[in-house]
Amino acid sequence: MSASPASQDFLFDLVPLQSARDKVLDANNWQEKYRQIMLLGKQLPTLASELQCESAQVKGCESKAWLYYCKIDGNHYYLVDSEARVVKGLAALVIAQLQGKDSAEIAKFDPAHYFEQLGLAGQLSPSRTNGLTALVNGMIAAAD
Amino acid sequence: MNNDLKALFPALNQTLDGYPLCYLDTAATSQKPAQVLEAMDSFYRQHNANVHRAAHQLSARATSAYETVRDSLKEFIGAAQSNEIIFTSGTTQSINMLAWGLTSQLHQGDVILVDSAAHHANIVPWQELAKRSGAEVVPIPLTADLRLDIQAYQKQLDTLPVRIVALAHVSNVLGTVNDIKALSAMAKAKGALVAVDGAQAIAHHKVNVVKLGCDFYSFSSHKMYGPSGVGVLWGCYQELDKLEPMLTGGEMIDTVSFDGTCFGQLPNRLEAGTPPIVEVIGLGAALKFIKELPVEAFDHEQQMLNLLQQRLAQLPQVELYGAHQDNTGAVAFNLKGEHHQDVGILLDQQGIAIRCGHHCAQPLMQIMQISGCCRASVGVYTSREDIDRFITALEDAIDLLG
Ligand SMILES: Cc1ncc(COP(=O)(O)O)c(C=O)c1O
Secondary structure (H helix, E strand, C coil), X not given: CCCCCCHHHHCCCCHHHHHHHHHHHHCCCHHHHHHHHHHHHHXXXXXXXXXXXXXXXXXXXXXXXXXXXXXXXXXXXXXXXEXXXXXXXXXXXXXXXXXXXXXXXXXXXXXXXXXXXXXXXXXXXXXXXXXHHHHHHHHHHHCC | CHHHHHCCCHHHCCEXXXXXXXXXXXXXXXXXXXXXXXXXXXXXXXXXXXXXCCCCHHHHHHHHHHHHHHHHXXXXXXXXXXXXXXXXXXXXXXXXXXXXXCHHHCCCCCEEEEECCCCHHXXXXXXXXXXXXXXXXXXXXXXXXXXXXXXXXXXXXXXXXXXXXXXXXXXXXXXXXXXXXXXXXXXXXXXXXXXXXXXXXXXXXXXXXXXHCCCEEEEEHHHCCCCCCCEEEEECHHHHCCCCCCXXXXXXXXXXXXXXEEECCCCHHHCCCCCCHHHHHHHHHHHHHHHHCCHHHHHHHHHHHHHHHHHHHCCCCEEEECCCCCCCCEEEEEECCCCHHHHHHHHHCCCEECEEECCCCHHHHHHHCCCCEEEEECCCCCCHHHHHHHHHHHHHHHHHHC
């Protein structure tokens, strides 16, 4: 059995994450946008090294990224970490949107529209090596 | 001078998110001058026909245009005869074809020495050959400054039953150059065959395969200002003629019957099927482009690489890998403590195209003890302004990652 995080690890405070997401939305140049994305990544908990393991790794990403999922009281929770700061920040943008939601809300989530709104449509392309597409698909599939 | 050159490459003239494209990824693929595009376009419009099946004028014209490129390639790399030039789909196919073709010549216990800095395309086909034949792949170590370790190589040649030596002419990650002439002579003295991957050398060096003294030399058109989809396997006639064809079928035969089939002569014997005709024509135009470049264009390109190395070395946050002055084409680096992918993403925001990753050279990454790195690479069209913009963008990225 590989290690997995305790369920309380999934219940981190979402408020700073959501306000940081709004700053990404409001950023009026790319420097500010990516600065905020990287700050957002820092709001996500760091996974212990034994959790940064092969079995949790998201494929299709140039940097290593790890995804954990759990269901608490019918709602969906995620933990994501990555070696790359921008990737972790992009993951945090998704978590800000999906954490603690129920299945109906997850099913309604439209990643293309969301990243478009954030001015980050280009980052979601499957032809990118950032793995965001694989990560988002993995998160949605986990809740299925 | 080379801003004039830049104007010949349509794809270089564009903006990305408001930033003019700064293309420093020529080692992945070079951009194409308009004359290459035009040669291909006009061939399709005016001369298109299959080759070697000339019952009609158009096919005769197409065949002669196609064969003329073989002749130009012979001149270009100093080969002894045109039928030593085999058209492939690129370096990857060239090396696969070669490794396949050598299968019956290798035996249990034979050793294939492979450059530790080689591209996967120059590693995996040899591993597969080893599996088929019972031979063993042994890496040639690198020195601490990431050059091929010549002493260790000599020792391997002296102590192991080496049948084949597979070398990169220029490393696609570091840009380090192997002295193929010396390394070939050392291998030949022991009776080993020498196969050189010239993918990263062909657009930058004046290659003469006879002077290099190797047996085989592979390269891709798309890295030398030509189209993708075509490449070359050169072999000295005697060795090339011994290769078993990996692909069989049309064009490569002399006679076929259900009682038995006779293969044709070189080069056709190794070119089964309809070749990438128009791509070969495009490659011909690329050869002409390179041949007509003034010597200064290549001097300039080397200056741009050295300038890149110097400017990067001046940034305290940058770690450079094997960046020697006599390197060719590319420079590899990381920002200390940062992931190469973050650097790539932040440069991409500013219209800077470089490559970040393991560069299909995972064994080299393992030796360097990194998971990947950034690589900036130059071509004849690279300008001082490109380098300035790249360094400024990198400084911005450093600032953001701060
Ligand atoms: C040194 C080297 N060898 C082989 C290859 C493979 O070339 P291709 O993809 O054109 O077959 C490359 C290209 O990336 C290369 O740089």
